[in-house]
Structure formats: C-alpha cells, structure tokens
Amino acid sequence: MQTSKLKLFISYSHVDNLNEPYIDNFYNYISPFEKNGLIEIWYDKKISPGDDFQNIIDSNLETSDIICQFISKDFLISNSCISEKNKAIELKNKKNVKILPIILSTCLWKEDNEISKLLALPTDGKPVTDFEDQTKAWDNVSTRLKEIINIENYIRNVKVKDNFKDFLNNAEMLTKAHRNKEEVYLNDIYIHTELEEFDRLKDYCDTINSKDILDVLLKEEKITISGEGQSGKTTLCKKIYCELRKLNYVPVYISFKSSTFLGEKLTGKTSNIIFKLLKKQYINIELEKINQNRIVPIIDDFHYTNNKEKHLKEFLKYRLCTIVIDDIFSLNINDVALTSSFKSYRIKELKPSLRNELIKKWNRLTDKNGKTDYFDIDRNTDLINTTLGKNLGKGIMPAYPFFILSTIMTYETYMVPLDQEITSQGYCYQAFITFYLRNRDVKNDEIDIYINYLTEFASYIFESKKDYLDKNEFSKFRTEYSDKYNLPINEKELLENLTDIITKSSFNSYSFTYPYLFYFFVAKSISENPELAKEKKTISKILKNLHVNENAYIAIFLTHHSRNNEIFKEIEDISSSLFNRYKPAKLTKDETSFIDEQAHNIINAILPHNNATPEKNRTQKLSFEDELEQSNEEYQEFTKEGEDEIANDLSKDLRRAIKTVEVIGCIIRNRSGSIEKMKLHNLFLEGMNVHLRILSSFCELIREEDNQKYTIEIISERLNKLDENLPPHHKKSEEEKRKIANKIFWNLDFFIIYGIIDKIIQSLGCDKIIEISNNVCDEINNPASFLIKHGITIRYNKELQINELSKKIDDKDFSEVARKITNFMIVEYCSLNPINYRDRQKIKTKLKIPDNKIKRNISKIKKYNG
Template sequence: MKLLILHLSDIHVHENNNPVLERYEKIGATLLSVMPDVGAVFIVVTGDIAFSGSKLEYEHATVFLQNLIKYIESKISIPVHVILVPGNHDGEFKKSSNTRNATIEKIQEKGESFIDDEVIEHCTSLQKNYFEFEKQFATPSISDPLWKEYDYKFDDYNIAFSAINASWMSKVPEEQGKLVFPLKRYSSLHNRDATIRIVLLHHPLNWYSQGTYHPLRDLCRSSFQIIMTGHEHINSTNITIDDSGHESINLEAGALSPHNSKDSVFSVLTLDLGKKRFAHEKFFWDGDIYQPSNGSAVWDSFLALPEPRSSGFQINEITINKIESLGATFAHPNLVDLKLSDIFVYPDLLDIDSEDDQSENVSSDILSKQLESLGNVIIFGDDHYGKSSLLNHLYLQFHRVGYVPILLNPNELKSATEDQFSRIVKRTFTQQYDEDSLIKYTQLDKKKKIAFVDNIDKLGTRGDVLVRVLDYLSKHFGYLILTAGDRFDVTVLSSPEASNALKPFKSFRMLGFGYRLRNELIRRWHSVGSALLNEELQEKVHNAEQIISGILGKGLVPMTAFNVLVLLQTIEVNQKNALANSGLAEYYEFLIRRSLYDAKVQSDELDEHLSYLSHLAWEMYQLDTRVISEDQIAKFNQIFSAEIHKTKLIERLETLEKAKILLKNDEGYYFTYPYLEYFFVAMFMSNNLEEIPDLKEKIIHFCHHLYIKKNANIVLFLTHHSNSKWIIQEIASLLSELLSDIKPLELETDTKLINTWVGQKARIAVDTRDHITNQKRVRKNDDNLAKKDEPEQKTELTSIQELDRLSQLNLLFKTSEILGQILKGRYGSLGNKVKAELLKQLFDAPLRGVNYFLSLVNEVPDALLVEISDRIRAKVPNLDKEKSDRAAKRYIFSVIGSVADSFLSRQGEIIGSPKLKNSIEDLANSDGGLSYRLVSVAAQLSYPNHAPIDEIKRLSAELDQNYFGYKTLQGLVARHMYMYYLPQNDRHSLASTVGIDEKGNRSIEFKSHGSKKVANPNSKITHSKSLIAKLKDSFIANNQTIKERLSKYEKKIKDVKDKK
C-alpha cells in the first residue's frame, strides 16, 4: 500500500490578484507519474492559507482546493483527502482587541497554567472564518479548537494526523519565541496507536516560548514519525534522532505564494507502508510548469520510514500521576501541579565497570539510547540523588518508543515462589496499565518487556534471595534496570552467589549535580509554564545559579537535584519576603530548618534544637573530634539539660538522625555534612561572644589564618550569624597583607614595556549564535576542573608571608569571596564609607596579582625572553633568533594577558551585583585610573542585561594604544557576549567597539571565567574559579625550568630593590 501526500503551505490567498490559484492543474500534474501506484492522496496544508483571515479569501481558497481535488479525481479514481492547520495569517488578528492582547500577555507571563476553556475561546474567536472554511474538507475523529485528530484506515494500516493549532494566540506582527501551547490538556492523545503518526504545525519549534519549546520538541520526536511545518518559507527535509535513538522525519514547507519574488514551491511525499519506506520530492515554479528541484522526479530513491512508537499498551492515569510525582512537595510559581517531566534532567553516572581510571562520566540518557547494547543495568546511589526519579522518567521514555515497562516492588519479590512471581507480575501490570491488555501482555515478546526494580537492596542481605529474583526476572523480561543504595555493593561482594548473579549487569554509580546539570535544571525550572523574554530568563537563571552554586559548589552540601530544587523553591519564596537580599548562609540555615521540619520538629521547638546543635558542635570542636562517643554525648546532654533545657537524649538523637543532621557509626555520632559542623560552631561563637571573652581572640586568629579550610568555613558562617563590623575589618586586613609587596597594576605605566612587544591590536572571533549551548560548554569545563584537587595548607604559619606566591593568590581570591558575599548580602545595611573601603581592597587585590606576573617582565625582561626564545628554537631549529624572539614576546604577552583577563573576570564575579553598581562606579571614577575602571567593567559584565556599553566605548578609545589593557577589555567583553543573550544592536555595538568578529575563522573557546584559546594553540592557559587549578595548567607551573628561573628572577628583583 502506497500513499501520496501533497504538502502545501503559506498560500497567502488575498481578496484579489492570486495567480497561484490558477495553477491547480500544474500542481496536480506533478503527481501524475506516481498516482497509478497509490491508494489515496492527501492534500496537507500547514497554515497561512489566507492572508488576513477574511471570508472572501477563504472563498477563493475553497475554489482552489476544490479545483485541485477535481483535477486529481479526473485522472484516477482514488480517494483524495484534505487536512488543514491554521497559520498566523489564518485569523483576523489585526482586529485583536485590547482584552485579547492583555490575555495573550498574561499567557506569556504565566504560561500553560493560565490557559483554560474561556481563554482558548477568547483567543481563537478571530479564527472563526478559518474554522468555517476547514469544516468543508474533513471530519476529525477528535475535535478541539487547538487540536484535531484525523484517522484513516487502508487495509491493515492506520494513518493518524494530529493537526495542532499553534496560531491560536497569534498577533500582528508575530514575535518569535513567544508562542505558548497547552500540551498537558492533550496528553491523552500523545500515544494513540497507528502505523504512521504525522503531526502538522504551522510554526517550526524555534517560534515557541521556552516553556513550550522543550516539551513540544520532545513530544514531536517521541510520538510522531513525521513532523510537517510551514511558516518560514524554507523547503527542507531532515531526519532527527531523539534521546532514545529513534528517528523522526522533519518536513519544512516552502511557500506556495511567497510575499516577494521568491520561487513558488511545494513538496510531495510518497509513503510505501508495506515496505516501510518513503520518497520525497520538491518542486518549484519556473514560469511555465513546476519543476523538480533536482532536475527530474525520481520516485525510486526511498529511505526507511521511522518505526511506530506506540506499544499499544496504555498506562493508566493513577500510574502516570505516581510516576510524574516528584516525591516531595515543591511549589512552583507558574504551575499548580509541577510534574517530574516538567523539570527532569538526566543525572550523570560513573561507569563502575570501566578499567580506565580517567574515564569521563556519562549521562544517564545512555540508558534510553543504548539499552540494547548495555543489556541489564544496576545503578548505585545515595538517597536524594534521584534514582527513583530516573527510573520513573525512563519508564515513560521507554513506553513512548514501544517498550512495555513495569515497576516492581522488591518487598513483594523477596519471599515469592516461582508461581507467586507470575501472579505478582500480572497484578503489577494490571495496576499500571489497562486491565483489558493483560492477555496481550502475556503474549508479548519478552524483548519488548522491561522490569524496573527500585531499591533492590530491600531484598535483604541474603545472596540466594537476590539470585532467585534475578533468575526469574531474566527469564521473563528482555531488560532489567535496578537501583540500589551506595552500600549495597558491600552486600554483593560478601556473597559469591550475589556477586555472580550481578556479574552480567552493567554497573553505574549515580553522581551529583555539577555545574552543567545545575545550570540545566535551573533553566528548566524557570522556563516551564512561562513565556519569559530572553533577558528575563537569563537574569533569573544567573541569579539562582550564583546562589545555588555558591552553596553546593563548595562541597559542603550534597550536590543533588533534590537540594537544587529545595533551594530554587526557597529563592522563589525569599524574593517575596525578608530574605530577598540574604547571603548564602541564610540558605544553608533554610536547609537545616527544612530537615528538622521533615523530622516533625515543631516550629516553636526549632530554636531549642538549633541551640542544642550549636552547643554540641562547640563541644566537638573543643574535643578536636569529628566523632563524639556515646559516653561523651551523654555527658554533654547532661550538662545541656542542667544549664539550658532538659532534653531526653535518646529521643533527641533519634530526631537528629531522622533529620539527617547526625549519623551514627561504631565510634559514635558525627555531623552528616561538613557545613553543619561549621555552621553550628559559628552560631555558638556568635551567640556567646559576650559571655566567653576568649572567643573574640579565637575569631581574630581564624581571620588571620583563612588558608586553613576549617577556619575559612567557620568565618564564612560567622559573618552570617554576627553583624560585628570588626570581623569584616579583620578579614579585609588579611586581604591587604596578601602580595602586599606588589603594588596594584597601573595600566598607564606598568604596561609600557610589554605593549612594545606587539605591533597592533588583535581581533578575535566569538560564536554568539547560541548562548545556552555556550554556557553548557563552560559549565562542563567547570565540572572537569572541579575534579582537580587543590593544594591545602594543613598547618598554621607564623606569618602569611610564609605562603608561596601561588598559595597567596589562591587565598587572595578565597578571602575576596567572603568579603564579596558580605557586600552582596548587606549592601543595604553597610554604610557607603564601609562599602567603599571594602571595594577598594577588592579592586586592589586582583590588580596586585596581575602586576606580580607583569613585574617579572618589567624587572628582568631579557632573561625571561631568552628562556622562552631558546625553548621555541629547540622545538623549531630552523627558526632564526629574531623570529623566535618575536614569537616569545607574543607568547608572554598572550599568557600574561590571559591571566589578567582571568583575574579581573573572577573578581568581577565576586563583587558584581546590580545592587552594588553605584558604589563600584563611584570608586572607579574617584581614583585608580584605567585599572579601576577596567575592574568596574568586569563587575558589570559578570551578570546579564547590564553591559555598560557607553563606558566600554570610552575605555576602548582610551586604551587604543595600550594593547595590554585593550586585550583585557576585549577578553571581558568577549566572555560576556559568549555567555549571555544580547539584543542584536547591543551585540553589534560591543563587537565593533573592541574588535570582535561574531563568528569567524579564529574561533574563541571559553573554558571558564574569561579564558580562551589564544592564536598559538601551544600557548593556551586554562582557568577556573580555583586559582591553583588555573595556574597549575599554565606554563609557569608545568615547566620546572621556568619555575626555577622565575624564582631566581624574583630573587633578583628583591636584591635590586634591597640595593636601591
């Protein structure tokens, strides 16, 4: 059986002068050579049939289609069907009332949650002429103003068309990225059985809002074999592959009657249902006939049709609701009922079976893409890492592509016999699917059956039980996907039987949400159910990412999707009340309070529980232990009960264990996560400063030794618990001591020598096409760099000057981070004078860091050049000395320029905030010259939507002959353009101001915080938030000879200064 689809679009019928309407015979003639072999013809029009939606236009369109049908029927006696969808011209949208426009704005603001029957009726009222026209040609099996289903049966083949009215909320002019479609209203239509499922849309996917784009794209790719669109007047065919490895055919139609003199085009699709293949031809008007675009219509060049997706088994509503549940209550600002599929992001997995210690993590979407090659799978992971959510999402994904998964309860399997196994599986199936499908399921090929078992460790520790269960499941299911707790592998290793049973399974360990996954989850949270503008969305994503990565990125709290969602919800709540301007520590406290609340601690008991924990943490600090024995905690509880509040020890410990604040092992009790210990020690110190005089001296000691990790974390939380300004001053005094013998960089004088080493300003190219993809690349690199261990000072030094230069640089930025958080959290309570003093310290610190490296050039340039030039000639022996010297100069200029770019970019992130903009600009304009102004620009470029274009233009002009300063400014702007959406005019303006080409041959690749591949691929320097990670990848730290030389140069500098 063959079918023919004539795909027309964008006819744009006017009330008069429509020459294309007279070509119905010419259009029909293109089908003549293939029509004798087909059983039916479908005329599909994907929108913009009319030009302005008037009755007269549709009268003309009716005549055209009727003439076309009659012509085809006159040539061969086969059925001719017409299926239509409206476009943005198929409505009298120029007559849109203020009320309708206001409704559309509300839809774009609130998203799908705002849409109901009344809203749909109001918005589609301007399409009434189209609806009357549409009724003449086809009768849908399911009819709705926004979604119609057309079903056709030919022999044993069922063809289903889903016609989606994406233009229901169109306006004049149509704005890209603003369309919203309520997909959830039509969820029951997604998985209907058919041999071929075809979806018709006028607008391609790039015209929909962020909240609609991803769900609609996933729906089209997972539920339909063919996607037909119009609107953009581009005739193209492509095949896409979704996350599960399944293909979809995308047919974008050109315009039959374009607005200008472009070709009149359409396409014809032949479906060979028996052989599961298709052929596609495009035709264009040459002034006389419609010619095939490739010169001749060859109808024997077939491609394989994608397989149908539906399994024929319908999941019942109770199961769908259970699977879509997030397992916890999360209130979303745009959705009343937030579902798992709304925000799901595939977590990363570690391949336990890999023999390569350096193997990269893999995304868990590998399970949906490569199940056939992976076979049976077991995933280990701690609670709250999302094992259950992953299984639930995979359940729906596999069902969409034709498998029949069921989720089995390990508690039921534990003691089951062979006969009981069968009954359990059948009962589970009828609980999750349509009960009438049971017989059909029992006869289904086991290759189509997947068994999910969540928390297989609930089977117990007996290996023979695990063996019995897995043996049965393997016999009756094509694939098994199991999850288990992190410590279940100990059980497996202790039992030879269990170990052998799991040997054929591919083993993975679930990992936390790093920078890339957090970015993706935050973006999905803010995109779902809303139609935010690019500027609004990226600002929300940036602000949330700053807070959440500030908390989870320090490794003090588990990096789980659960914690990301808790913090996202907290941010939403805090924006509406007193915590709107809170520092990061307030969010840590919220996590603690939530844990206690989940453990059923009453709100009026929270203060007492927090007091108990702060005293316990201090007791453990005094004992210098991370684990407190049962005898020690009993003694502590006795003292606390006598001096503060009588507490029953056993009940209290049970509550704190339930809240996952304390854990117990063989030695005693300990805080579950490091941040809890630091948080409560800081709380105790803050609450008892007046009662215990020695505490102030201890805090001052901590501030002077922030290079010790414990000290730094306690001080961080102290600034949350205490408003004492003397603590801030102590931290600031430490910052001023770091690299104190180096003066801050003065661009006007300190760059004179290095500026002579290059002859002109270089242009760079930045790919600004997709800032979201760019952010993902940067975040992925952040994840890779976060894996690197930082050198950690374990013992205290008598003086900060005993730290080597790289350690001082590392501490410089860590100390800056603490002061930056204080400034951002207390911008409204600190006086302007205090803010200015702190900002001055924060401006000077990175400028001293840059000048440290630049001073090596200024003090002993010849020695440095000789070293680099000799190394170049050693690699390129035929290179003469003059050329190698020039190359060495460019190399050193590029590397130190990249360091400057990195240092200022990182410090910009630390102090950058719209709330501090005025204070930063005041300081930059008061003194400090060009260097201060560059730091100010770095701060304002560290967040979206506030690029100081006028100041950048002024700085660019003043740095015109200062190549080093210009390069640094260029790098800061390039990173901003790479990472954030900018309106086209602003983007072009910034690019032209600092010599940036948008897309070019010399691409710039940002790895983290302003770094890039410089012109010479051998001279790249990799940067990250960790300065040690930045510098240990540079030529300085990787080359022992250079390190020794630079150490000697630094000593020479000191000797010269001493003589002077």
C-alpha cells in the same frame, strides 16, 4: 499510552522470486487481522518505483512491533536478510520487538545461534513446504500470530492509574514553586544527568548519560543505581518506569523507604508484594495474561529493607530488574552470586554545562511564551555557584538538581519564615535543614530541639579538630549533651529523624552528611558565644587563615549568624595587611609604559563572527568549564586542602589573599541589604585593593629586564624542543623562534593582568551592589577602577555604556593595556549575549573593535584563578 495499531514487518529472501508466492499467501491469510484494525502489514512490495528502497526498508523495520522472518536456505546466505535479522535482534533487545521465525523450507536454521533460540513456526519448526495442505501451515502460523497480537495489544492498552500517573510526574516540593507557572511537573524540569559505571568488581570504568540507562538495562538486564540523598534516584526510577511502559513492558515501582507503599504492607512473599503493587498501579490488570518477562521490578530504597537476600532471589527471577540503593556496596549479603548478576551505576553531580541546562529549563518555565533571558540565567548561575561553594573550592553542597532548583526557589519565594539574623544565603541553607526535618514529620515546636542538638554536635566535632566522631566520642557527646540540655524527645527517634543530616560510616564514625551542614552549625555555635574570650580567639584564628577552605566557609557562615561588627573590622584589617608593601595598581600610562611598548605583540580582541551565536559560544565556554572543574576535582583528590598543600610563603600569601577576597565577596552579596553602606564600601574597597596590590607585585616582577630575558629564554628552549619533531620545511630559524617566544611572553603577561581584573569583578561583583561599586570606583578614578566598575556593570547588569567607554579610552592617562582589557571585556560580552546590528556597528565605530571577517574560533582565555 500507545493506541496505534501494531506494525508487522515481513522479512524474506528475493532470490529468483521463488519465495514471493509464499509471502503473498501469508499476506492474504492474515489480511483479516489488518482489516479488523489489529495490525498494519508492511513488506517491500509496498515500495513505489523510484523510491529510495533501502531507507524505506530500514525505517519500517525500525518502527515495527512484530517481525516475521521467512527462513530458507536463501535467507541464511543473503547479506540483506542477515542484516535485517541482526537488526531485528537488536530491536528485540532494545525495544521489546517480537520476532517470529517462520520456517519456509528445509534448511539449517537450527545452526543459527540467534534464530534457534526463538520459538519457530509452524509448530516445532516444520517447514511450510513440507505441509501437503499449506493452508494448515498458514493456519498454524496465524493462530500463534493472533495470540501474540492479542497479548501485545492487551499489554499496550493496560492503563496506569491516574493517581500513580500523578506520582510519576510529581515534582514534590517544587510543584508550586515557580513564580511564572501555576504547577510544575517532573517533565518540566527533568534533564539527563551522568552516571558513573562500575564493573562487576565495583571498580570505576566509565561515565554514561542517564538517557542511555534504559539501553543498559535492556542489555545488562540487571542493574543497580546508587546515589546520595536527594541525588535524583527516585526521579530516575520514574523516568525508567515511563520509558519501559512505552516499550510495552509492565514496570512495577516499589519503595522500601517505609514499611508500607501505596497503602500496601511490604511484608510476606516478594511475588505477592509485586502483584499487589501492580494492581495498585494499573487499572484492572489481568496478570495471567502477562508473561513474567514483561514485568520489570524497579526497587527504590532497597537498602532500607531487612530481607535483602530473600527479596533479591525473587527479583532475579524477572528478566529485567533495577535496584536503587544509597551506595554501590549496600548489597551486603552472604550469597555473592546474587549480586554478581548486577551491573552498578552511581549518579554523579551535575557539571557546569548540565547545571546550565537545568537553570535554563527552570528560567524558561512559564505558562506564557517566553524567550531566553541570559540575564536571569547568568544571575542564577552565579547564585548556584556561590551556594554550592564552587567559588571557594570543590564545594560544600552537592550539585544535584534538587539542591540547585531548591536554591533558586528559595531565593524567589519563601518556604519558612525568614529569621532576621540569617542572611539570604544563610536562609537558603536553613531552608534545606528545615525541609529535611519536615520531611521526617518533625513537629514545628520540636525543630528548635533538633537545631540545638545539631549545633552542639558540630561544636563537639570542631573542638575535636576532626570532621567526625568515632563511636566512643559520639557516645561521650550524647552523654554530655543529655547532662547539659533537656531532651524531651526519645533519642533513638531523634537520631532516626536525623538520618539525612548525620551519617554513620562503615567504621561506626558519625559526621554530617554534607560539608555545608557542618560549617553552618559550627558557625552558629561560635556566633552564639561571641563574648567568650575563647570564641574571640577562635574567630580571629579562622579569619587569619582563610587560605584553608574550612575556615573560609565557616567565616562566611559566621557573618550569616552574627551581626558582630568586629568580624568585619578584622576582615578589613587582615585584607589591608595582604601584599601591603605594594600600592594598588592603577594601569595608567606611566605605570604600564613597559608593557604598552609591546602592545603590537599582544593579540587584539575581535568581535565574534556573525555565524557564532551566543548559544554556540556559551556551549563552548561551558565545555571548557566542565573540563576545568573536573581537573580541579581530580587535583583536590590527590592533595590535602589547606596549609599542607602550599609550597612556599609566596604561594601561601597568594592563596590567602584570593580566598580572603572571595569571602569578602560572599559577605557583600549575602549582606548587601543588612550592612551599613559605609561598611559595604570599605569591604569592597579593601577586597579590590588586595588584588590590585597583587597586580602591582606582578608588574614589578615582569618590569625587570633580567626576568623578561630569563622567561623568554625558557620559552625559546621549549620551542626548540617542539621544533625537533617538525619536518625540515616547517622548522623555524633562531630569530623566528625568538620573536615567537617574545610574543608568547607578552601575551601571557597581558592575560594574567586581564585575569586579575576579571577576578576582582567575579569575586566582588553583584547586581545588588552596583551603586556601592560605582561609588568606590568613581572615588579612585583611575583606569583600573574604571575597568572594574564597567566590568561589574557589564557582567551583572548586562549594561554596555558605549559612550562612556569610548570617551574614557581616549583619555590621555588611559594605558594601552587598559584599552585592550576594555576591548576584551566587550568582546566577551558580545560573544555571550545577543547584539543587534545597530549596536554592533556602534561598537565597531566608537570603540574601534574590528569585525571578524573570517569564521574562526578564538582561543579560550584561561582566567586567573589562583
């Protein structure tokens, strides 16, 4: 709450110092207000000689609460006065600053569009110089000024009730969820998200940061904010409320999710609802002292009310208003003119950089002083990406703060008793489902009824070979369910309690709100009937077509719900059949001699510059990941998922192989403590060999001289096209372009090889299976397995075994390609993690990786991602 004195800024023209006596008189007349501690007066006579006067003026203007503008003909033509006037108008719109135009002398002030809109003083804008007794003019001005000061101070000192303050900063289910902090508050974990902006026709036009939403509200005056369930709508309402209060507005928060809020029934006149809730949210508030333009309704869950049009007409009477809905088209009312007043925004999912910011906030949250722990940040990032489903495609769970923090919390603590048949990631999803049901006050002994209903609903949709049921199909499902199962709960009540899980579309079709719910219950349905021939056939079909995202997700959930070892055996058999006409690559000298001969053309890894901190490098990497994820989502918007998007057999086989290994990786990570070591060993080995066979097929392709010549020729032609646009003195000779094309070719080949090794590490690696991966790689004992072993150790254990690396790269069978890959893995680690001087020297000396002597940015390496 603000408690400092109001700051009054005086703006006037300095031409020939004619106005200064009037300003002095005004200052003297209102000085008692300053002596009584009501205000602090500032004008440019307080600037000391030698000070940077313009910066001081700007700074005091920016922090003012009341601006008195002394209007004269000189003021209206002064550039500095006009600049101050424009800044004052901006502050009025942005920070609720009060502007008082005081007409000093006769002038054409009514011709100024901004000034003429304001209430001028003295009364009716009579110039001070027209008063025979100017003390009457100042008395008139000071009387109005005191009224404003009293109102501003009253509103400033209106206090929010303690119980409502608790609501505003309540982190709900996360309050007691952190292992290192006794209580978590909303401010502890809040980050600014992004919002999609829509024009008045509801067409997307831009993206803004949520930190700018208050400026938007003050400019547009009427806004709607939409978002899915758990997207953070209420949190944003709370932040807008707090920021408006800082600007001396009186926000009132209303939630229409139920028929009552803060113990008040949300019935009757809208104005009465607002006044009742103002009294519930503020201590002894005197509403008659507050102008209606200061009251800002913030209406949450407006889509739940049945009287939208009636309420909307009343809300529009307030200058500022924010309405929160589930969809930008939810304001479905007859009077379109009412909705046209609103500018619309929708909450976006968090992109990688914002997910990282949220994870860092959570990790650094402690009652004790802590430091950045990149190990925990990276581990939680991998956990979140896996849980969201980002490793397999667009994802199955929305990347909203609630889901991200709840996932971390679920892995760190236990919200519900752990079902031994559900693995770690499956338990996380089950925890979300349980949370939904408990949030709707479903009793513990009824949860099984709801779970069974959802399982059957998912099975029915899956059998229909669609991702929804139309109205008739849903009706048929309900009838068949009632015939088959006892339903001791009123079905209407059951469906109302499932509104966060089952969605009814505008076309009266029914589906799961989020894909992860559908896949979870489909897999549960299949796994509960493993002995049926039909289900065995279904499982086999799913596992043989993992290139289709739906099958990949269902397969992962199948291993959560079932301990059927036949599933693992079939996955192993499928893996061994992929690219099986090739042997796994070893990256020995004999195998890669044709690339090693071109090692001089391949870029060398260089240690990052001393000034390039891990935080800075991570920021650059996250920026690249933001762009990559956005482009992938845009691509998926215009293509069909699965078999239809695959152009040829090679592409299909490649996608199938990549997805299969990703599924294996998910199984290994999620069942690392509940699958026998030998099965983990075999799954890891088969998954690794799939990619190594792909690598062999690639090496065979680029080993052919005809393929080399053909590709280099294509690159040369492209260089010729680029060369046409260059000035003569920058053009290259044919020989120079040929050399450049050759370098590009071999660097592309190298980074594809590097990318495949890195893909194995990302897909199969995990801190929980280091022992397994070490054993598998040690048994194979070749350069490729060595790279995979240490890549996993470096990435997931943050452990750089310099002596072992140094010894191995000098081995007679260790290829130059493998050596360069080793160096790049080490450099990437060093760029993203703090390395002290002594360890840096060891890397330079033992691994012979050169230092970066000049400050430069190494181009981002585009990872092999299929």
